[in-house]
Amino acid sequence: MSSSEAKHPNLSVGEFYTRHSESLQMKLIGPTVGFDRRIREPTINRPGLALSGFFSYFADRRIQVLGSAELSYLKSLSEADARARCKALCSRQIPCLVVSRSAKPPTALTEEAEAAGIAVFRTPMVTMKFINAATLALEFDFAPTKSEYGSMMDIMGVGTLIRGSSGIGKSECVLGLIERGHSLVSDDMTRFRALEGRELVGTSPDLTRNHMEIRGLGVINVMSIFGIGSVRHEKRLDLIVTLKDWQELEDVDRIGLDQEFFELLDILIPHVTIPVRTGRDLARLVEVAALDQKLKSTGQNSAVEFNQRLLNLMQKKKEQ
Amino acid sequence: MGLLSRKPDTASQSKTAKELTIINRLGLHARPSAMFVKTASRFKCEVWVEKDGERVNGKSIMGLMMLAAGQGSKLLITCEGPDGDKALEEIEGIVLRKFDED
Numbered sequence: 001m002s003s004s005e006a007k008h009p010n011l012s013v014g015e016f017y018t019r020h021s022e023s024l025q026m027k028l029i030g031p032t033v034g035f036d037r038r039i040r041e042p043t044i045n046r047p048g049l050a051l052s053g054f055f056s057y058f059a060d061r062r063i064q065v066l067g068s069a070e071l072s073y074l075k076s077l078s079e080a081d082a083r084a085r086c087k088a089l090c091s092r093q094i095p096c097l098v099v100s101r102s103a104k105p106p107t108a109l110t111e112e113a114e115a116a117g118i119a120v121f122r123t124p125m126v127t128m129k130f131i132n133a134a135t136l137a138l139e140f141d142f143a144p145t146k147s148e149y150g151s152m153m154d155i156m157g158v159g160t161l162i163r164g165s166s167g168i169g170k171s172e173c174v175l176g177l178i179e180r181g182h183s184l185v186s187d188d189m190t191r192f193r194a195l196e197g198r199e200l201v202g203t204s205p206d207l208t209r210n211h212m213e214i215r216g217l218g219v220i221n222v223m224s225i226f227g228i229g230s231v232r233h234e235k236r237l238d239l240i241v242t243l244k245d246w247q248e249l250e251d252v253d254r255i256g257l258d259q260e261f262f263e264l265l266d267i268l269i270p271h272v273t274i275p276v277r278t279g280r281d282l283a284r285l286v287e288v289a290a291l292d293q294k295l296k297s298t299g300q301n302s303a304v305e306f307n308q309r310l311l312n313l314m315q316k317k318k319e320q
Numbered sequence: 321m322g323l324l325s326r327k328p329d330t331a332s333q334s335k336t337a338k339e340l341t342i343i344n345r346l347g348l349h350a351r352p353s354a355m356f357v358k359t360a361s362r363f364k365c366e367v368w369v370e371k372d373g374e375r376v377n378g379k380s381i382m383g384l385m386m387l388a389a390g391q392g393s394k395l396l397i398t399c400e401g402p403d404g405d406k407a408l409e410e411i412e413g414i415v416l417r418k419f420d421e422d
Contacts, residue, residue, distance in 0.1 A: 254354045303350065310349050310350065314388050314390035317388060
């Protein structure tokens with residue numbers, strides 16, 4: 001099973017601006033400089049202490065936000081002092097500067113930033129709001145990602161990744177599920193992102209979105225054929241189903257008392273192996289596996305409850 | 321497990337039977353039943369399990385559990401087929417091993 005390695009990206013200022021300028025209402029002030037600088041930590045810093053000249057523990061890997069406090073502090077300084085402090089700040093390897101509340105930054109700051117090749121942005125957002133929104137956006141961008149072989153479906157709210165070696169019948173299974181009204185997230189290969197280290201969100205590569213390949217038919221546009229309801233952009237992963245040739249399986253789980261897991265990006269996802277044999281309706285089996293998973297997530301485990309009924313019955317018989 | 325596809329018994333096939341007592345504390349619940357079926361299914365012979373006049377296929381897990389054979393129950397195991405002796409021996413083994421429980 002080969003798949004690409006987990007990546008922890010770091011982001012350029014330009015990429016960050018392109019992706020989030022709209023949601024963070026950021027506007028570039030002055031010339032387009034410093035777009036290649038890297039944001040090296042997924043969070044925000046307010047450089048108050050740095051502006052006062054104290055640079056120990058300065059978080060220069062983060063986006064620097066200047067709010068009312070920083071700007072009024074700069075205003076309280078003499079022209080020469082303010083310039084010197086701005087110059088000191090801009091001499092650091094900081095990614096970029098953002099001024100909140102649509103405030104007009106002092107000329108000394110914009111000039112020193114331009115000279116050092118650092119982009120300055122402005123946003124009408126309140127400082128706290130901007131920091132929260134930007135931190136969330138950065139966390140998403142910095143979340144580890146991985147591509148995994150397998151097609152992903154949303155089966156009545158249960159995000160299900162269907163794995164299995166080539167030719168085992170994944171595509172037929174996916175097609176069967178789409179015909180039953182479930183939605184395709186990604187065919188053949190799914191990209192996963194680990195959000196806050198506790199859940200995985202799957203999506204398709206841009207190129208293959210809404211499409212799938214079926215042997216004998218070629219590439220088909222699922223959305224055009226089955227309608228908008230048959231596709232979904234992204235979905236949290238709840239279950240992994242591996243389709244395996246009956247003959248390759250030594251030990252088929254007959255009860256389902258023990259929950260298996262599959263590890264992806266350090267997160268454990270419930271895993272079920274379904275033996276494949278001619279004549280089995282795979283789509284139906286995967287659908288039921290997903291529904292049983294949904295039941296389990298509400299705290300009801302069919303196998304455990306059934307066994308308890310059996311144990312109670314035997315106990316009762318013994319007492320008679 | 322293809323019970324329907326099997327040919328009817330012929331007199332020439334060997335048949336072997338033995339009464340076994342379930343000795344593990346929880347009896348033949350889900351996990352031991354699964355182990356029983358897994359063991360029985362490794363053999364070609366037919367495996368029948370009888371308790372209190374009720375006879376079920378030893379390769380069917382739901383059938384076995386239906387017997388609700390608690391601790392102390394006596395089961396008559398009948399194996400019909402060429403490898404019946406070996407099957408019975410192995411089944412007796414796991415029953416005596418208390419299905420690796422207790």
